[in-house]
Amino acid sequence: MATKTILIPTDFCVASLNTLKLALASHIDQPTRVVLIYAEYPDNSITELLFYSAENRIKALVTNEFKEALEIIKNRFEGKLLDISIELLTMNTNGYLNNYLDANKINEIYLPKTYQLKPAKNGFNPLPILKKAKVPVTEIDWGTDYKQSEQEQLIALFI
Template sequence: MKTILIPTDFNEASVYLSENILKNFKNESVKIIFFHAYKLTDSISDLLMLSRRSTEYGQIPESFHRACYDFKKTHQGKIAAIGIEYFYGSTMAAFRNFAEAHEVDFIYCPEAYSFRQISKYSINPDVFLNKSGIPVINTVMEEKPAVKTNTTVSLEHENAQLV
C-alpha cells in the first residue's frame, strides 16, 4: 500500500481530481491523505490550545466529506483509506516530520490545483511539496506520469511506472 499526500482547500473538486492518481497504482491499494497547511500562531494561548482546535474542522464543508465517502465507496478495492490532516508549521524540517509520521510515499498535486487560502493562517504548501524530496506527481497519464523531484530522477515502481 502506498500513501499519497494531496493538498486541498476542501473543495470537493479536489477529491474528484484525485481519481486520476489511481491509474498509477493498478495492482496496489492506496491511502489518500488530503491536507491543508497552516502557519503556527504567535499567540501563547493559541499554542496551548492547539490540540483542541476545532475551527479548522469547521472549515470542511459537508460536500467534501460526502465526496470522500462516495469516492472511497466507488473505488473500494483500490482505496484502503482516505484521511484529512492539517500541517502546522512553516519549516521544511516540520513538513518532513509530518510526511514521515504519515509515511507519505508520493505527493499528488493535480495540474488544476491552485492554492486558496481558507483562513488567515493558511499557507501555500508548494514550497514544502517541491523541496521535500518526496516524489511529486503533477500530471497523470495512462503509461508514464510526470514525477517531479528536486532533481531529475527516474523512478521505477513494480506496479506503476513513474518518470
C-alpha cells in the first residue's frame, strides 16, 4: 500500500491536534506521514535573519503539553502513523505554497472547520491560502470544546 503524506496546520496548542487525531481515525486508511506546519513571517531585522533558525524557532514554540499530545497520538496510531514532522511556512503566496507542497510530496491537506488558529507574534493564519492549494483539502469539524484547558485537551486525545 502506498504511503500518504498529509499537511495539517498547528498553532502549538493541544487543541489544534484534534484535526490530526480525527484525520487519522476516520479519514485515512493507509500508512501516513504527517507534516504539521506553523505559519510565521521571519523577522525583518538583519541581525535576527543572520541568526534565524527554523529548528530553534519551532523548539521555542513547542510546549510540554504539545509534546505529550504528539506522543499520545503517535502511540494511538502506531500502525498507521509513520512519521510526524513540524515545519515553518514563511510566506503566504500561492506559488510558494504549491512549491512547498511539491517539494514535500503532500497528497492532501486537513484543516479544522471551526477551530481558529492562534498564531504567536509574527505568526499568520495559513487557512485562507491552504484552502486554495492544488492538492485536495478536507475540512474536519471535531465538535470538541476547544476552550478547554491544555490538560483537558490532552485527556480528550485518549477518547
